Amino acid sequence: MRASKPAAAREPATQAALAIDRLDVRYGRARAVQQASLLLERGTLAIVGRNGMGKTSLCNAVTGMVPSSGSIRLFGEEIRGLPPHRIARRGVAYVPQGRRVWRSLTVDEHLRLAHRFRRGEWTPDGIYELFPRLKQRRHNGGTQLSGGEQQMLAIGRALLLDPSLLLMDEPTEGLAPIIVEQLAATLRSLAARTEMAILLVEQNLRFAVDVADSVAVMVNGCVVRTMPAAALAADRALQQQLMGVHAQGVGS
Amino acid sequence: MKWPRHRDRAILAATPLVVVAAWACHHDTRLFVAATLNGVTLAALYFLVASGFALIFGLMRNVNLAHGSLYLLGAYVGYTVGDQTGSWYLGVVAGALGAAVLGVVLQVSVFRFMPGQELRQALVTVAISVVLADLMMWVWGADIYQLDPPEWMYGSSVLPIVQHYPTYRLILLVLAVAVGGGLWLLLNRTRIGMMIRAGVDDRMMLAATGVNMQFVFAVTFAIGAGLAGFAGVIGGSALSISPGEDTRYLLASLIVVVVGGLGSVAGTAVGALLIGLSEQYGLAYAPTYGVLFTFLIMVATLFYRPQGIFGGR
Ligand SMILES: Nc1ncnc2c1ncn2[C@@H]1O[C@H](COP(=O)(O)OP(=O)(O)OP(=O)(O)O)[C@@H](O)[C@H]1O
Numbered sequence A: 001m002r003a004s005k006p007a008a009a010r011e012p013a014t015q016a017a018l019a020i021d022r023l024d025v026r027y028g029r030a031r032a033v034q035q036a037s038l039l040l041e042r043g044t045l046a047i048v049g050r051n052g053m054g055k056t057s058l059c060n061a062v063t064g065m066v067p068s069s070g071s072i073r074l075f076g077e078e079i080r081g082l083p084p085h086r087i088a089r090r091g092v093a094y095v096p097q098g099r100r101v102w103r104s105l106t107v108d109e110h111l112r113l114a115h116r117f118r119r120g121e122w123t124p125d126g127i128y129e130l131f132p133r134l135k136q137r138r139h140n141g142g143t144q145l146s147g148g149e150q151q152m153l154a155i156g157r158a159l160l161l162d163p164s165l166l167l168m169d170e171p172t173e174g175l176a177p178i179i180v181e182q183l184a185a186t187l188r189s190l191a192a193r194t195e196m197a198i199l200l201v202e203q204n205l206r207f208a209v210d211v212a213d214s215v216a217v218m219v220n221g222c223v224v225r226t227m228p229a230a231a232l233a234a235d236r237a238l239q240q241q242l243m244g245v246h247a248q249g250v251g252s
Numbered sequence B: 001m002k003w004p005r006h007r008d009r010a011i012l013a014a015t016p017l018v019v020v021a022a023w024a025c026h027h028d029t030r031l032f033v034a035a036t037l038n039g040v041t042l043a044a045l046y047f048l049v050a051s052g053f054a055l056i057f058g059l060m061r062n063v064n065l066a067h068g069s070l071y072l073l074g075a076y077v078g079y080t081v082g083d084q085t086g087s088w089y090l091g092v093v094a095g096a097l098g099a100a101v102l103g104v105v106l107q108v109s110v111f112r113f114m115p116g117q118e119l120r121q122a123l124v125t126v127a128i129s130v131v132l133a134d135l136m137m138w139v140w141g142a143d144i145y146q147l148d149p150p151e152w153m154y155g156s157s158v159l160p161i162v163q164h165y166p167t168y169r170l171i172l173l174v175l176a177v178a179v180g181g182g183l184w185l186l187l188n189r190t191r192i193g194m195m196i197r198a199g200v201d202d203r204m205m206l207a208a209t210g211v212n213m214q215f216v217f218a219v220t221f222a223i224g225a226g227l228a229g230f231a232g233v234i235g236g237s238a239l240s241i242s243p244g245e246d247t248r249y250l251l252a253s254l255i256v257v258v259v260g261g262l263g264s265v266a267g268t269a270v271g272a273l274l275i276g277l278s279e280q281y282g283l284a285y286a287p288t289y290g291v292l293f294t295f296l297i298m299v300a301t302l303f304y305r306p307q308g309i310f311g312g313r
């Protein structure tokens, strides 16, 4: 490695992909995230929790879209307080809740727009290979797509940033079961074939356990515990307790 | 579906207009055609000014009530540079650039600090436009100026029915069409246009995709303000430059945008056409009540389609 590359000298392998320490997010006087701490070394970490527990607020804080206090370190470097575009250029990509594709841009324009700031392994053609469905719809506008297609587009848009950390907020929301299965397979293969760490917010426990290595539980803006995905999969009582009426049993 | 109902309504609204136009045409063809031409060319000028206003508001939701000052500043700068160098073309470029620079300064030093606060933006920019008006009065005085366009734009062209029509006003029309087409290309065929459209839809996601929104804002403001300055020089060559023009063109832009709807080049064009035509028809057929027509159109639009004729949201 060349001496001019400090990241290599700092041995990134020892640094956690994402380390959140005592993070607070406030909306006016309401606190959505309170003293949340979280560690994602490598691989895939799922965050589960009921509605309104602050999962989206946490993601928005990591991407710089809402102000926060505390500490957010990306491979050891503090990113809290940076504007969203700087965070994105450092390798954090976001697949937000509700997809948020741009209604007046075509599929192709989405991909070309995203493919500028960090040119890496991914290209629009690579995305079309990953999601052949998108290629058929490349000239369609963002809102002419089905929910599943919008999700593919949001993921494609994020991958083109060549992220070292991918944030996904409830990617299965509103998708048909068959599409959810395909998505799980896609995410697993992405996690296996790239270096990318994934933070996955999910209310679908089965999907979370299926895709993630470990699972963090969020209650009232706080991360209360983290456990291996297999442990949660085996503990039915815990699942019930965590998700209450939203529980979706995880088959044996 | 929705389309036939729209069509019915459009036909319903258009029928009396067509009847009146046919009568006017029969009554005095020459007057009617002349008024139409005047209306369309005035609309061209309104379009040039208002498109910048619509662009800025469409992306940033910035209420820039100093837009008229950008027009007037462009006109004065264009006049001075044109006068000093003897080149009208240089005047046009200087006027557009001067206004664009002031626009960027406004964005970076004022609007950046009050995102989403429309009322505050409106008040602050009114104050700025008052200050600018005084400053311009101080520099250029209260005299009335007119720029001289190049030789070949002078004189009149021969047209059917009206026989002679000022060439410069036809050029104005061509310029407006060119600017409209250019804007459309900019928005739909370029990278910055893609960013502007994505920013209108969801600007936070655009930032989270690595785009520096402050940069996109500054570029958009430069384009919008540059268009106002450009319109100032063009309009100052067709008509005249004097204190007070700033509020006149700000008002025209506001009305055009209210009627046409924000966010589309086509909406601005239609709004400009309606207002330009109604002003000139009013002048030709009912000079006393001329202004009334404009406001009738505005009130009717606000009543039936508050988002404007082409307004999407
Ligand atoms: N923009 C906002 N302004 C004010 N309060 C907000 C805002 N966004 C979220 N909240 C509040 O913050 C709390 C956490 O919301 P958040 O969206 O982070 O929860 P979540 O865990 O993502 O929920 P869900 O599972 O429904 O998506 C909620 O009580 C919510 O009402």
Ligand SMILES: [Mg+2]
Pocket (backbone or CB within 6 Å): A055, A056, A057, A097, A169, A170
């Ligand atoms: Mg959420």
